Amino acid sequence: MQTWSLVSISVLLAVVVRWSVSLNSYSGAGKPPMFGDYEAQRHWQEVTYNLPLQQWYFNTTDNDLNYWGLDYPPLTAYHSWLCAYVAKLINPEWVELHRSRGFESPAHKLFMRATVLVTDVLIYIPAVVLYSFFLTGGSTKKRVSVLLSILLYPGLILIDYGHFQYNGVSLGFALWGILALGLSWDMLGSIAFSLALNYKQMELYHALPFFCYLLGKCVKAGLLGRGFMLLVRIAVAVLVTFALCWLPFLADPSQALQVVRRIFPVARGLFEDKVANTWCSLNTLIKIRSILTGDSQLYLSLALTLLAALPSSIRVLMKPTFWHFKLALVNSSLAFFLFSYQVHEKSILLAALPVCLLLNEFPFMSIWFLQASTFSMLPLFLKDGLLVPYTVTSVGYLFLTVYLLSTLDESSEELGTYSKLFFFLPSKYLACMIRWKFYISIALMAVLSILSVALEPPTHLPDLFPVLVSTTAFLQFLGTFIHFNIVQFNEPSKKNQKKNK
Amino acid sequence: MAASVDSWSWFTALAVGVSLLKCLFINAYHSTDFEVHRNWLAITHSLPVSRWYHENSSEWTLDYPPLFAWFELGLSQAAQHFDPNMLQVENLNYASPSTVLFQRLSVVFTDLLFIYAVKECCRCVQVQKGSVEVLNRPSFVLAVLLLWNFGLLLVDHIHFQYNGFLFGFLLLSLAKHLQSRHLQGALLFAILLNLKHIYLYVAPAYGVFLLRSYCFTKDHPDGSIRWSSFSPLRLLALGSIVSSVFALSFGPFVAMGQLSQVLSRLFPFKRGLCHAYWAPNVWALYNSADKLLAVLGVRLKLVKEAELPRASMTGGLVQEFQHAVLPSVSPAVTLVCTLLSILPALLSIWRRPRGSRAFLRCLLICALASFMFGWHVHEKAILIAILPLSILAVESREDAGIFLVLTTTGHYSLFPLIFTPAELPIKVCLMLMFTVFSFSALGKLHRAQGSLLRPLEIVYLLGLVAVAIGCEFIFPLSPWQQKLPFLPLLVTSVYCALGVSYSFLRLYVTLLRSDGKAKQL
Structure with a gap:
């Protein structure tokens, strides 16, 4: 079969799966007074459409910031404003100031879901298609397999089309950035990544590797010659993009400052809910929040995050190859997820994106991580009534990736890092051990999923299952983090080096 | 994947993949057929057998043959563990989340039979020698064409019906005939007839073929019948199998003196010539x-x-x-038209049987003829022709061309079944997926023999795209929407009727031409 037909079938399948998931419930459906992220996005449309731009980020009589106040950077606000225009054309009730609060109807749901699909089809999906065709090695079949495996990653689908968010936009822009960097279009790449940052501040998880990779490239080209010119060009591209995004807010410094204050809500505490990072998991043993003051919590988490992210970033600064860049993206986003301040469970998607890009090189570890990342959001999915799509897409994904990428057969090839750690074991036993670890962890995730659904938690431990889920996922994330750091500090095998040239 | 050239792991992947996809449609729109089947669950579960065909508190009375009623009784045994309230006859239009879950899952699980049947069909496909890549193997293409069939996904898993499981019986029976296990094939078809009587459409082909090719053991060298080779024993075996299935199914109702009541439910000639929405015939x-x-x-x-x-x-x-x-x-006219249109095909395989593949072709002609001329035909009935034609399509270039025209028009004519805007992206994308696959995979399969479609056919199919865009996207926004609300349906069915009629005629030509060739030999 021709490549074009395989690609179009894959993309169509991805759209069908996305849209089928979107037929299910969304966060906060029919739950006044606060509803959920769906209402937040609708509310932003209402606010941006009806209020002058100067009031968007301020608490006024018409803009109650305690009710889903805008706390994302300007591009998100512009996007909401654009959606609001379309909404107004279809049904003005959807964005009427004050009176539309908590508006829910089947037609409105259809509209909101359609806006997600449109952004996905315009931004995220093309980037994935181009990435898997230009930056993945191997036969056509292999590339199509990688394409399908990235497109059908359940975590992103369930959050965007089930729970309701626009992660496809920020991740899509970031992927366009990665894609451009991989093709050596450094300026375009930095513009795309700046857009991602201006859509969602969480993209900072990826900022360090981007910065270090580009800087390293400039240094390598010679900071006194061509490298300097490159650096200037990139800096100008980034500054101009930022300036354009922030233009309306720059006239008045207090405006810009307020936006920054909204984007980084330091006052919200070290962590909320149950999230599979260090702080929340540590909390089961030590109650950090009662020991340390708010400020020292902030500094501690900042220091630890930088400490965890720096090694891989410095490595990419010294060796600016695309292979190192991709690994650094994984390591940095995982470091941020595990150690930084105010992490949401959905932020694991930021680590999942670069891991998806490693599906071709490290299928076994990547799939393991991607499964665990979907699993880590289980409590959220259960709250949103997404049990059926969660089950179907996760089981399907496990099956699909294991079949398409023949993961289990190739697991032994990836064991380079393990054989260094456990040099005393023969590699045959090691392969067996790793595979069993994989089976056991998958089984553990399945059992915990079933238990969370089927059993009532004991009355004195109401959060038993969410805590178990997040701790299990945390251990897996920590393992992945350590694994990919070790991988990055080992020289890439000859096969990989060839691919990069 | 090189190691797994001869393994069937790809088949498992296809089957599991499509089953999971079906599960994603659980919360999609479902038609009144959902309530029809819920009501039948309730009737068979809570009423004695003698009341099954008399019960009429719902407008959706039981109008399938008795074996299907027993099948519903079996399902209801599992249903009571999901939500016992769905099994109460007076709970009309009951659709709690667990009822939906159960009914949807019951379709997905009974499709296991369909999956097995597809596997059997794939085994019957002639395989080229040498290790061709999986994607280009006829058996792979056939498996996708059947398992991922757009029409079946739409009708069973969104609209809601149990066709997959019924087609499982039909395909399994066909596979048995292709493997020359005629008695098993006959048994399966007899069961199928007692599950859903719409398959009476193709019964003439079965009757003539079994009588001619199974009960007569030898032919003259030119393929014509040798009367002396008639085997009464075989006829007896065949007759006893078929009649015992019917006895099992209808016997209890005959004993209760309800036969006429059952038959009046099965054949409601009070309905109109055409179904609510005109099938393209x-x-x-x-x-x-x-x-x-x-x-x-x-x-x-x-x-x-x-x-x-x-x-x-x-x-x-x-x-x-x-x-x-x-x-x-009148109904009588449609019956006469149907019989007249299938007569040449039946005569052709009576005179020269030419094996199971000619039988399959004759069966397709019967299915299409009843679709073209039948009384109160549902547009869904086109699947009876599309699915078996897939088998021929992977084996010959000409059939592949017919298949492409027939499936594209037939599948498109199913669009009005799902009219809710929320499901629009699903039906469009699924249809595109299936169409892209069938065009490119069949094209590649028969690459050596040249293009699959004639220029005129290409023009016709492009016209279909224009019709689709006009009906689905432009018309709802135009001022005609108010004045002529039925216009898209009319245009769709008339335009599709042209394609279906054309495919019917071409299929007929291939059958009669092969008859002519056999004669010359």
């Missing part, structure tokens, strides 16, 4: 010709407008359709 063309003539007649002052039957122009959706100019059609 000859009567759709006939009806629209009638409308056209009426309009022309009024314009040319040949007919007075007052004399025309009322509502004939606005009632695209009215079941009782009154013809204005052309004579009205």
